[in-house]
Amino acid sequence: MLALSHYNSSVSPLLPHFSNNSGGKVEARVAVEGLSQQGNFTLVQPTTSGIIVVVLSMTLGIISNIVALFILANAYCLQRRRSKATFLLFATSLVVTDFVGHVIPGALVLRLYLHGGVRPEDFDTSDGMCQFLGGSMVFFGLCPLFMGCAMAAERCLGVTRPLLHSSLVTKTRTKICLSIIWLAALLVAMLPCFHLGSYAYQDPGTWCFIRVLSDTEEVDVAFVVLFSGLGLTSLAVALVCNTISGLTLVVARLRRQPGSHRSAKSHDIEMVVQLVGIMVTSCICWSPLLIFGLMSVIHSYTGSIGDNLSNYKILMVMGVRLATWNQILDPWVYILLRRTVLRKIYLIAKCQVGLRSSMLGRWEPTSFPSSDKKDVNHV
Numbered sequence: 001m002l003a004l005s006h007y008n009s010s011v012s013p014l015l016p017h018f019s020n021n022s023g024g025k026v027e028a029r030v031a032v033e034g035l036s037q038q039g040n041f042t043l044v045q046p047t048t049s050g051i052i053v054v055v056l057s058m059t060l061g062i063i064s065n066i067v068a069l070f071i072l073a074n075a076y077c078l079q080r081r082r083s084k085a086t087f088l089l090f091a092t093s094l095v096v097t098d099f100v101g102h103v104i105p106g107a108l109v110l111r112l113y114l115h116g117g118v119r120p121e122d123f124d125t126s127d128g129m130c131q132f133l134g135g136s137m138v139f140f141g142l143c144p145l146f147m148g149c150a151m152a153a154e155r156c157l158g159v160t161r162p163l164l165h166s167s168l169v170t171k172t173r174t175k176i177c178l179s180i181i182w183l184a185a186l187l188v189a190m191l192p193c194f195h196l197g198s199y200a201y202q203d204p205g206t207w208c209f210i211r212v213l214s215d216t217e218e219v220d221v222a223f224v225v226l227f228s229g230l231g232l233t234s235l236a237v238a239l240v241c242n243t244i245s246g247l248t249l250v251v252a253r254l255r256r257q258p259g260s261h262r263s264a265k266s267h268d269i270e271m272v273v274q275l276v277g278i279m280v281t282s283c284i285c286w287s288p289l290l291i292f293g294l295m296s297v298i299h300s301y302t303g304s305i306g307d308n309l310s311n312y313k314i315l316m317v318m319g320v321r322l323a324t325w326n327q328i329l330d331p332w333v334y335i336l337l338r339r340t341v342l343r344k345i346y347l348i349a350k351c352q353v354g355l356r357s358s359m360l361g362r363w364e365p366t367s368f369p370s371s372d373k374k375d376v377n378h379v
Contacts (some may be wrong), residue, residue, distance in 0.1 A: 047260065054113060058106045061328040065099035068331030071338070086174050087271050090151045094144060095331055101140025102327040108133045109207050118205035124370075131192065134199030134208035138227060139189040141323065142234075145286065146181040148278050149234040152241035155271055159245045188227065197223025203313040207320060212297040213312060215307070224297040228290040235287065237281045245272045270339040277333035283371050285326035289319030 032048050072095060074307040076088040083221075108129065112118065158165040191197050210227065211220045249268055292315040299305040305312060 009097060030216060038253070042146045051110075051113065054110050055090035056104075057324070057328070058102070059112070061102040061106070062099070064328055064331040064335070065095055065102065068334045069095045080160075084267050084271070086154065086169055086171065087151065087170065089174050090154065090178070091274070091334060094147045094151075095334070097140065097143045097147070097182075098327040101136070101143070105133060105136045105140065105207075106324075107347065108136070112206045120202045130201055130208040134191070134210065135189040137207070137209055137320075138184060139185045139288075140327075141286065142185040142227070143181060143189060144326065145231050145234040146185060146283060147273070148177075149238045149241075149280055150177055150181060152238040152245070152275050152279065155268075155275055156245045159268055159272070159341050161250045185282055187373055188230065193221060193224075193343070195219070202320075204317070209316070209320070210293065210297075211311065212293055212316070213300050216297055216301045218301075220299050221297050224293050226343045231286060231290045235279070235283055238282075241251060242272065242276050246276065266339060270342065272338045273342065274333055277337050281326060281333060285329065286324050289323045291318075292316055292319040317353055 049235050069092065072088055072092045076085060076092060112129075150256060154165075154169060157169070192199055198211045198217075199208050200214075201207070202213070210224050212224055245268075253269075292312070296305075296312045296316060299308070299312070
């Protein structure tokens with residue numbers, strides 16, 4: 001969402017206006033050079049190519065989520081197994097959340113981008129748009145992480161304790177769980193409304209997030225610790241649950257007796273594989289922003305950030321760019337890691353292995369007739 005073009009020019013709309021005389025030009029040049037040397041001033045000018053990148057990214061995310069939503073909704077309508085239906089309800093809610101979370105913040109970022117962004121001297125101001133954009137990023141960031149954790153815990157219970165799962169997990173309770181997740185993420189996102197933290201424009205002035213780089217206070221540190229702590233904890237719980245589910249399925253597959261319920265195991269394998277894909281995607285996309293946010297706010301609050309301010313700004317921009325890709329890659333987990341696709345991949349791999357073994361078998365000693373036996377028979 002954040003595509004930028006840095007350049008050195010005295011006619012940028014982000015620079016202060018000076019008179020046209022020689023004294024004004026000298027003053028402008030000195031001001032620009034001084035701010036550039038301090039490392040706290042970024043010259044940003046939207047370009048046509050950058051806007052095209054933003055539009056293409058949003059288009060790809062919208063198409064991916066719509067295709068995944070269609071696949072999941074169709075599978076949910078045709079599914080009669082309660083465990084699979086519960087998983088599909090979670091997955092459909094996750095895709096819907098990703099879709100809305102991709103469109104709303106993306107549209108606001110694109111609007112800021114088209115208007116040239118916010119001037120550096122206005123970064124510390126927090127208007128209504130910044131409050132909404134920052135709250136949207138926190139809300140739509142926590143929701144997928146919470147849902148991935150809940151889905152992993154539900155599948156772990158279904159794989160390890162199927163009888164307990166069938167008695168505890170129902171569609172009604174699943175909907176209640178989803179409502180609690182959305183409400184919890186909303187409460188965290190609205191903490192600045194109660195003066196428990198604050199949102200501010202982030203470099204290069206085209207997005208808003210928790211205040212982490214300048215004028216940070218104790219409440220800002222607590223807010224970032226809460227946000228990052230909840231996100232990293234969700235990823236850790238999902239990792240543990242998916243590991244337990246995967247190991248349980250592997251052991252059950254190895255011990256499977258002839259005539260057992262292969263269809264149930266295939267359903268479980270498909271769901272766990274998809275959950276592992278969701279977890280890996282979330283870890284890659286969200287861990288940098290969660291970790292960089294903690295690092296930035298701690299060093300900013302303690303005053304040890306020093307001359308590394310520009311480096312921390314770059315890290316934060318990289319983190320948010322990776323985070324936006326989570327909502328683009330999540331739908332492809334359901335598109336590619338379906339049972340039909342996995343079966344085709346398995347058959348292709350099996351054919352390749354069979355072809356190689358047959359080719360190697362031609363060169364085995366047993367595949368050639370023995371010359372000694374031929375000689376004996378001939379005699």
